[in-house]
Amino acid sequence: MKQLKVGNLILGDGAIPIQSMTNVPTSDREALYAQAKSLIDNGCDLVRVAVCSRAEAEICSKVFVELNAPVCADIQYDYKLAVLCSDLGFAKVRINPGNIGGDDKVGEVVAAAKANGTVLRVGVNSGSLHKDITAQYGKGAEAMVKSVEQNLRILERHNFFDTVVSLKSSSVALTVEANRLFRSRFDYPLHIGITESGIGENAVIKSAIGIGALLLDGIGETLRVSLSGDPVAEVVYAKKILRALGKDKNFCEVISCPTCSRCNYDLASIADKFQKATASITKPVKVAIMGCSVNGIGEAGDADFGIAGGREDCVIFAHGKLIRKLPFNEAYNELLKMVTEFTNE
Numbered sequence: 143m144k145q146l147k148v149g150n151l152i153l154g155d156g157a158i159p160i161q162s163m164t165n166v167p168t169s170d171r172e173a174l175y176a177q178a179k180s181l182i183d184n185g186c187d188l189v190r191v192a193v194c195s196r197a198e199a200e201i202c203s204k205v206f207v208e209l210n211a212p213v214c215a216d217i218q219y220d221y222k223l224a225v226l227c228s229d230l231g232f233a234k235v236r237i238n239p240g241n242i243g244g245d246d247k248v249g250e251v252v253a254a255a256k257a258n259g260t261v262l263r264v265g266v267n268s269g270s271l272h273k274d275i276t277a278q279y280g281k282g283a284e285a286m287v288k289s290v291e292q293n294l295r296i297l298e299r300h301n302f303f304d305t306v307v308s309l310k311s312s313s314v315a316l317t318v319e320a321n322r323l324f325r326s327r328f329d330y331p332l333h334i335g336i337t338e339s340g341i342g343e344n345a346v347i348k349s350a351i352g353i354g355a356l357l358l359d360g361i362g363e364t365l366r367v368s369l370s371g372d373p374v375a376e377v378v379y380a381k382k383i384l385r386a387l388g389k390d391k392n393f394c395e396v397i398s399c400p401t402c403s404r405c406n407y408d409l410a411s412i413a414d415k416f417q418k419a420t421a422s423i424t425k426p427v428k429v430a431i432m433g434c435s436v437n438g439i440g441e442a443g444d445a446d447f448g449i450a451g452g453r454e455d456c457v458i459f460a461h462g463k464l465i466r467k468l469p470f471n472e473a474y475n476e477l478l479k480m481v482t483e484f485t486n487e
């Protein structure tokens with residue numbers, strides 16, 4: 143897998159940088175700063191910003207110098223803006239060379255990218271395939287890959303290879319198929335995600351399935367969970383997806399049983415309370431909150447620590463072995479103390 147440096151990030155080294163995109167007016171310096179800072183503070187590794195004029199490029203550049211963070215410019219057709227963003231030090235520029243009006247213009251964009259160490263991103267959205275492509279290849283994964291390939295070949299003719307690729311659709315199945323097909327033919331880093339996924343939990347589920355399927359195949363070097371609304375949510379869910387996949391282990395993972403009639407306490411509230419109490423932990427630790435001691439200790443045998451049982455028979459256990467019995471309230475506090483001490487070591 144080809145590795146690519148994007149600002150202070152390396153794509154292809156095993157870490158999966160999280161991306162998001164601002165949606166306040168780029169011309170509003172204060173709003174852009176506030177939203178970009180909020181994204182970065184919540185764990186966004188690379189912020190993308192739509193840049194539609196020279197003034198916006200300059201505002202954006204200053205904001206991200208102030209934030210000391212890499213930024214990706216999203217350019218539609220204006221190659222001069224792409225050159226300017228590159229010259230201003232943007233880490234990455236999203237532009238499709240087939241859309242900017244000729245080979246000489248591509249040459250200027252490439253020359254600026256080479257001179258400044260800028261990465262380019264080319265991408266295809268299944269909804270906007272060119273009619274020449276659909277006439278020959280239809281509207282499926284093959285057409286998406288051929289569309290991206292056309293853009294890559296334009297850049298390669300200019301001897302430019304520092305390119306990140308995206309192939310997105312609002313269909314989970316098509317996105318996964320297109321990315322798998324691309325990876326079987328090319329080793330450019332992939333920016334993965336489901337586009338136009340919608341709002342709320344339906345959109346999150348679509349993103350989690352699509353991104354999860356690809357990452358479990360080892361496909362995807364950076365990701366975005368595209369959601370309508372506040373982009374900070376994109377970052378929050380991206381982190382949850384990486385944690386669920388084991389790509390980020392530096393946190394306190396709280397597992398809990400689904401409960402059954404053997405459980406005689408409000409396990410869901412206790413597990414939620416414990417999760418909130420340990421949210422700031424950045425060391426890998428797995429904690430189980432289980433409904434009964436008969437089955438719970440064994441079922442959560444892979445947890446580092448846990449409690450099982452409720453009011454009458456609460457036990458603390460570690461790695462599947464009972465440590466001690468305590469009244470329920472004391473057991474909760476003791477578990478929290480043990481986990482805190484372990485992660486502070």
Ligand code: SF4
Nearest residue numbers: 399401402433434438
């Ligand atoms: S751990 Fe006990 S309470 Fe929880 S689901 Fe299993 S048997 Fe039921």
